[in-house]
Amino acid sequence: xxxxxxxxxxxxxxxxxxxxxxxxxxxxxxxxxxxxxxxxxxxxxxxxxxxxxxxxxxxxxxxxxxxxxxxxxxxxxxxxxxxxxxxxxxxxxxxxxxxxxxxxxxxxxxxxxxxxxxxxxxxxxxxxxxxxxxxxxxxxxxxxxxxxxxxxxxxxxxxxxxxxxxxxxxxxxxxxxxxxxxxxxxxxxxxxxxxxxxxxxxxxxxxxxxxxxxxxxxxxxxxxxxxxxxxxxxxxxxxxxxxxxxxxxxxxxxxxxxxxxxxxxxxxxxxxxxxxxxxxxxxxxxxxxxxxxxxxxxxxxxxxxxxxxxxxxxxxxxxxxxxxxxxxxxxxxxxxxxxxxxxxxxxxxxxxxxxxxxxxxxxxxxxxxxxxxxxxxxxxxxxxxxxxxxxxxxxxxxxxxxxxxxxxxxxxxxxxxxxxxxxxxxxxxxxxxxxxxxxxxxxxxxxxxxxxxxxxxxxxxxxxxxxxxxxxxxxxxxxxxxxxxxxxxxxxxxxxxxxxxxx
Numbered sequence: 001x002x003x004x005x006x007x008x009x010x011x012x013x014x015x016x017x018x019x020x021x022x023x024x025x026x027x028x029x030x031x032x033x034x035x036x037x038x039x040x041x042x043x044x045x046x047x048x049x050x051x052x053x054x055x056x057x058x059x060x061x062x063x064x065x066x067x068x069x070x071x072x073x074x075x076x077x078x079x080x081x082x083x084x085x086x087x088x089x090x091x092x093x094x095x096x097x098x099x100x101x102x103x104x105x106x107x108x109x110x111x112x113x114x115x116x117x118x119x120x121x122x123x124x125x126x127x128x129x130x131x132x133x134x135x136x137x138x139x140x141x142x143x144x145x146x147x148x149x150x151x152x153x154x155x156x157x158x159x160x161x162x163x164x165x166x167x168x169x170x171x172x173x174x175x176x177x178x179x180x181x182x183x184x185x186x187x188x189x190x191x192x193x194x195x196x197x198x199x200x201x202x203x204x205x206x207x208x209x210x211x212x213x214x215x216x217x218x219x220x221x222x223x224x225x226x227x228x229x230x231x232x233x234x235x236x237x238x239x240x241x242x243x244x245x246x247x248x249x250x251x252x253x254x255x256x257x258x259x260x261x262x263x264x265x266x267x268x269x270x271x272x273x274x275x276x277x278x279x280x281x282x283x284x285x286x287x288x289x290x291x292x293x294x295x296x297x298x299x300x301x302x303x304x305x306x307x308x309x310x311x312x313x314x315x316x317x318x319x320x321x322x323x324x325x326x327x328x329x330x331x332x333x334x335x336x337x338x339x340x341x342x343x344x345x346x347x348x349x350x351x352x353x354x355x356x357x358x359x360x361x362x363x364x365x366x367x368x369x370x371x372x373x374x375x376x377x378x379x380x381x382x383x384x385x386x387x388x389x390x391x392x393x394x395x396x397x398x399x400x401x402x403x404x405x406x407x408x409x410x411x412x413x414x415x416x417x418x419x420x421x422x423x424x425x426x427x428x429x430x431x432x433x434x435x436x437x438x439x440x441x442x443x444x445x446x447x448x449x450x451x452x453x454x455x456x457x458x459x460x461x462x463x464x465x466x467x468x469x470x471x472x473x474x475x476x477x478x479x480x481x482x483x484x485x486x487x488x489x490x491x492x493x494x495x496x497x498x499x500x501x502x503x
Contacts, residue, residue, distance in 0.1 A: 375408030
């Protein structure tokens with residue numbers, strides 16, 4: 001057979017195949033309605049994580065961080081933890097020494113130097129995420145700084161000693177880092193964790209040195225959501241809402257599948273008449289006629305919709321249909337109930353997150369409760385984290401004498417503060433704090449302008465207030481609002497002296 005004959009035969013077969021494809025479909029795409037649906041952790045796997053939260057602390061923390069990005073309710077919870085507390089603090093002491101002002105100044109300077117507000121907000125968020133936060137104060141008195149560990153299962157509270165936690169540093173964590181970052185850790189944690197200690201452990205010279213005990217006077221632990229005092233690890237705030245979040249995701253996946261069905265709708269064109277198969281059956285119709293019918297329908301549909309609708313031409317003995325998916329259960333009320341369940345699990349009301357789900361009174365109560373939850377964490381920072389910092393920067397003779405206390409209640413509004421300060425100012429107290437509450441008013445400029453207007457321009461003596469009719473009188477010497485003796489009638493005089501009103 002010559003090449004020309006082979007080419008002609010190949011072209012004929014190809015044409016027949018194209019004719020077949022243009023009239024029939026011999027397959028379909030699976031997972032047609034799964035577009036946009038993400039496979040996440042399922043309920044059973046989540047139950048296994050919750051059954052042993054200590055061993056799965058890292059996985060649960062990663063899940064909480066994932067939902068922080070993808071779930072609006074959990075994202076808002078962490079935003080409230082970060083933004084709600086004012087983080088104003090007071091410094092108190094049990095006994096005042098001769099250098100009391102000096103010590104107060106040193107504490108304030110150190111708090112300012114370590115940027116205590118961003119630090120405290122980071123500690124609050126990380127504790128709410130992982131359930132447990134461990135850290136350590138490094139450096140000397142004049143250059144002290146905090147070091148927060150990322151994984152509480154690697155640098156963990158091992159046991160209590162004298163009522164306070166002892167932290168262990170697991171040297172195996174260093175295996176996860178490259179040499180450069182290992183050296184960074186050694187530089188920061190020296191002399192407590194050094195390269196020599198690590199090498200001795202890895203070379204087998206000291207098999208019992210895997211867990212390095214960190215100094216108790218420099219380390220601190222912050223817990224949340226634990227049920228036992230000696231429980232080493234707590235649980236994150238987002239964990240209790242994960243089941244409800246997954247349930248809401250399943251409902252959204254169903255909606256997504258329904259939307260995909262609408263988007264991927266297939267118009268079915270059946271060519272042929274079953275009533276008269278011998279004359280109008282699909283097999284008896286010529287390919288040219290079927291192509292003409294198919295082409296006309298496609299042209300009409302494409303003219304009606306710019307996006308086009310896929311059309312499948314099938315013989316009368318083949319049909320393709322999709323089941324009708326009921327959407328009655330996916331109404332707005334169902335989602336409202338799920339949203340309420342999520343907010344309840346997180347301990348938040350919809351009234352304080354998006355303004356729905358309660359009135360103003362219930363929202364204020366819920367907000368007050370949320371402040372108290374944050375206040376519980378701040379108590380640990382007061383008594384443990386910052387207390388150890390103060391003990392390190394002050395002389396040993398002042399150990400545990402000075403302490404800070406963060407404001408833990410719901411802060412007053414600007415109007416409430418101004419009202420209180422106005423009353424104090426009317427009693428002779430300072431005016432500076434009143435001016436400081438006025439946004440856009442600088443105290444130094446305010447004071448300078450006041451002195452200028454008072455001493456140089458003498459405006460107070462020049463610009464006298466207008467007198468009212470109550471304070472003016474045509475008779476000089478008469479008191480404000482008093483009548484002179486000339487204005488009194490005999491009857492009035494008699495009334496004044498004889499006390500006729502008692503009659």
